[in-house]
Amino acid sequence: MQRWSVPLGPVAMFSASNFPFAFSVLGGDTASALAAGCPVVVKAHTGHLQLSNRVFGLIQQVLAAQGLPAGLVGLVQGGGRDVGVRLIRHPAIAAGAFTGSTQGGAALAAEAAARPRPIPFYGELGSVNPIVALPAKLATDGAALATNLAGSITLGCGQFCTNPGVILLIDEVQPDIDAKAVNDAFVAQLTEALTAQQPHAMLTTVMRGAFEAGVAQWAQAGADMLLQETAAAGQPPRPVLAQVSALEFIAKAALREEVFGPSSLIVRAASLSQALQVLQAVGGSLTVTLWGVEQDSDKSRALVRGAMAIAGRVLFAGVPTGVAVTAAQQHGGPWPSSTRPESTSVGDAALARFLRPVCLQDAPAWLTERAGRRV
Amino acid sequence: MQRWSVPLGPVAMFSASNFPFAFSVLGGDTASALAAGCPVVVKAHTGHLQLSNRVFGLIQQVLAAQGLPAGLVGLVQGGGRDVGVRLIRHPAIAAGAFTGSTQGGAALAAEAAARPRPIPFYGELGSVNPIVALPAKLATDGAALATNLAGSITLGCGQFCTNPGVILLIDEVQPDIDAKAVNDAFVAQLTEALTAQQPHAMLTTVMRGAFEAGVAQWAQAGADMLLQETAAAGQPPRPVLAQVSALEFIAKAALREEVFGPSSLIVRAASLSQALQVLQAVGGSLTVTLWGVEQDSDKSRALVRGAMAIAGRVLFAGVPTGVAVTAAQQHGGPWPSSTRPESTSVGDAALARFLRPVCLQDAPAWLTERAGRRV
Structure with missing residues (x-):
């Protein structure tokens, strides 16, 4: 007996708003699906329609030049929810790939x-990417870590799915x-460190509006707004820092939702168990x-x-923004960060999804000895 | 960076009717989940409740003797749909495994x-397991193949998920x-060959009733009933063979449903493309x-x-009943044969589901150098 891998079939690929190249028309999901041998139908993101059309035009040129079927990559567009729903419902579609909101x-x-006929749907959704910073570490490296963290929170104006949205500090009394x-x-x-940062503009006005609504929701839920400056008209957003107790964070779902932009929420726990x-x-x-x-302890x-x-990825140094494309990478975690925690949308294993x-x-020799395992 | 595999969490395992040992309380799914490090809650099948209780009693003895947590394996029972639904909805359950009807x-x-919080659900459902028999093969080996096939159709009174339910013959005109x-x-x-077979009794009266209803549905859909004998009262069912044209089979969904028992449907196609x-x-x-x-040709x-x-498994000789537990095995295929065609419920890869x-x-050395990769 032999075990082969075969393509699932045509993939519906929903472009992300925040990576107009890396997770859009010719981004990681399209590359994974094509590498697996699956045709792709791209749902262009409304935040960068002209770029999507330009990239799709390049694809069509390459397909023609290489003598490949024009239908290997398709593109659909449209603002409402209806276009995406019709795409994922289409009988010929065999899998979905998505990067975006929960x-x-x-x-x-x-x-x-x-x-x-249900099909697999690989969604990479919202994530708050907690950083747990122990006091002993902060006592020695606090200044440097604060600078690194402020850079991570505001990198790309906070529009990274691995943006650190929760900073968990433990106020437990210790002897030393x-x-x-x-x-x-x-x-x-x-x-x-955050006050010194100058984030660039957000990618779209929709994302800017969602960011401001998310920050307002924190304030409304009773968070202590440590840093909240009003940006001048037409200027990029200013970084936001807020603080809540662990008990508030646990009690209020609104505080646990991802706020996409240059912001982070400090959560103060009274103990390790909290x-x-x-x-x-x-x-x-x-x-x-x-x-x-760094040290082994209970x-x-x-x-x-x-x-x-x-989590899908646990870091022991540095900041979570920046995702290496490697064999060990895992970009996908338990709900609500993804719909399929057993899969990754970045790294070598991403193509296994399809x-x-x-x-x-x-099987007869004529089949098993075929190079490339294609019939 | 390192990539570890961690258990999903508690698995809800729905026992099969047709394998009271191999796919029930201590069957393949439970073994896979435990091997992956997941606790299991078994939904006992109503077809063999006393056996399920006996096996569960043995489990509790072994857990106690080994000093393992009593909750590592749990058991729930109950006839209605409600018990299973409440189990799969329970917030602590992290995955489902099922063998049974579509x-x-x-x-x-x-x-x-x-x-x-959606969870993965690995369902191994109904399957008609077509056999495509080409005339050139039948011209030389027909008698032996008919005998083998009759044995496969009636093996275990047809209560195998790999029972050959469709035999596809191609009547295309050929020169030789x-x-x-x-x-x-x-x-x-x-x-x-089928007439000579003496199937044993079916496992439950419910399964016997479903078998007779399925055969009646074939007759009602216009199939030509080639072999349909009435069993004597209290006796096991007799083998059933029916025949339809490819066009009828394609047109009528009722003919494509699995009939679980010692029966098969011959489908006559007029051409390769049909x-x-x-x-x-x-x-x-x-x-x-x-x-x-056996020969390479278009x-x-x-x-x-x-x-x-x-298909999840393609055979080039022999019959599909009998599933080897090996590294290459794939027991799971596209819908409606399973809910997750990328997974298998038999073979080495079965534990990867969990x-x-x-x-x-x-990661610090104290963690990466741990034997067994458990924290």
Whole structure:
């Protein structure tokens, strides 16, 4: 017996708003699907329609020059929800790939599951990417970490799916360290470092509006707005920093939603066990970053377990923005960060999303000896 | 960076009716989930409740003797649809595994997708397992193949998910062979071989009733009932053989549904292209068997392509009943044969259903050097 991988069939690919090249018409999902042997129908993102058309024009030229079928890559456009729904419902579509909001992704995933013939739907959705910073680490490296973190929060004006949206600080009393004082000092350092940042403009007015609505929702939910400056008319948004207690964060779903833009929410936990409950309340995230677990200890193990339970990628240094395209990469985590935590949309394993195995039993030599395993 | 596999979490396992040992309380799905590190909650099948209780009692003894948590394996029972639905909806459940009917599996898959936190649902559903028998093969080996096939159709009284439910014969005119005469002779041989079979009793009266209803549905849809004997009162069912044209099979959905029991439907195609349309109409099947494609030809390639497009396993000799537990095995195919054609419920890859990857970036040595990769 042999086990081959065969393409699933035509893939409906929903472009992301925030990566007009890397996750749009000719981005990672299209590359994965084509590499797996699947034709692709792209749903262009309304945030960059002209660019999508230009890229699609290039594709058509290349297909013609290479003598490939013109239908290998298709493009559909349209503003309303209807275009995407009709695409994912089309009988010839065999899989969906999506990068975008939890709401939009959940709606399309439900459509994919409700078809007469259900199909896999790979959605990379919203993620708050918690950073857990232990006081002992902040006591020695706080200033440098605050600067790095401010750069990560405002990178690309915060429009990264791995943007650190939650900073979890643990105020637990310890014999050798005044945790609360250290954490307060770090918050002050971070506020200062963020104030110095000059984010560029957001990609679209829709995204800018959603960012401002998200920040307003934090304030409305009772968050302490540590940094909230009004940008001058026509200027890019200013960085935002807010703070809540762990109990508030756990109690209010509104505080746990991703706010897409140059902002972060500090969550103050009174104990390790409360910090673990905060991670549990997040539920699913593309990444969790742990600063200060370099030494093996019960606390380190508990935090690693808590992080691995909800994340697709766990970092032990640095910041989560920036996603290496490698064999080990995992960009996808438990709900609500993705619809398929067992899959990744970045890295070598991304193309496996569009393959399925076929077992050949007692196959003749003419078939099993074929180069490329194509019939 | 390193890529680890971590358990998804507690698995809801829905026992099959037809394998009270191999796909029930301690069957393949439970073994896969436990091997992946996931606790299991078994939904016992109502067809063998006492056996399920006995096996569960053994599990509890073993867990106690080994000092393992009693909750590692749980058991729920109950006849109505409600018990299964409540189990798959439970917030602590992280995945579902199911072997059974398309209708039941589709309903539970929809529940899994509609949860506030959707979870993967691995359903192994109904399958008609077409056998495509080419005239040149039947002209030389027809008698032996008819005997083998009759044994496969009645094996375990037809209660195998890989039971060959469709036999596709191609009556196309060929220069060197009278295809129609050869096919007619094979049908006569098969009818005779089936008549000689003495199937044992079916596992439950519910399954017996469903079998008789399925056969009645064939007759009602206009199939030519070649072999349909009434069993004596209290006796096991007699084998059933029916015949339809390819056009009828393609036109009537009722003819394409799995009839679970010692029965098979012969489908007569007028041409190769009509035979390929029959495979397409089947849509998805655990297996397709091709008899007579030993030589490389356009016809062989077209049939292999058609078979691989709809099947998880393609056989080139023998019969589909009997599923080896090996690394190459694939027991799962496109809808309606399973809900996740990229997964298998038999073979080494079956445990991968209950794992998800986690990428560790800049992880400390105390963690990456841990034996067993458990924290």
